[in-house]
Amino acid sequence: MNLGAIFQARVDDQGDVPALTFCVWGHPEPAGSKQAFPRKGAPGRFVVVDDNPKSRSWKALVGKVAAHVAGLTDYPIIDRAVGIRITFLRERPKYHSRADGSLKPDAPDYPDTKPDTTKLLRAVEDALTGVLWTDDAQVVEQHVWKEWSPQEGVEITVWPKPRLPVSRRTRPGVGLPTRRVSPGAPPK
Secondary structure (H helix, E strand, O other): OOHHHOEEEEEEOOOOOOEEEEEEEOOOOOOOOEEEEEOOOOOOOEEEEEOOOOHHHHHHHHHHHHHHHHHHHOOOOEOOOEEEEEEEEEEOOHHHEOOOOOEOOOOOOOOOOOOOHHHHHHHHHHHHEOOOEOOHHHEEEEEEEEEEEOOOEEEEEEEEOOOOOHHHOOOOOOOOOOOOOOOOOOOO
């Protein structure tokens, strides 16, 4: 497979490890629901599989392109908190356009149909685990959306989160105020 035909990459040199942006061209497949099956010969052990068989080849493509791009750019596997920005690019259906090629006025602005963004995201996170970061639990910031595009695929930007000074590692007093409310009493 000629990987040069299916990706573009850019490294933004900011911080100790730069952000890496690349595109993978192809039809994004969502990760399906997870199913667990008992492992034969290993009581109490289970095998967890994805119930969308098409996601396997999509994840393999994303992982292969990410590994290729990381190798070309000497991008390290990130060993701390990670931020990601992911744009899923969907091809507009032909019925959104008139015969002359112009967009119909009632064509939707965004691809707000299935597959849902979170399942698409999960497939990409799974594919990048072990390639750009060690564990998808490291992803602490996500910006994800779907857009119309002439070509289907995904644009991925990954960056390590900056290390925080000790004084900012916990943020006391942040969040919703808590009040005790007695049962049956309306909140004030």
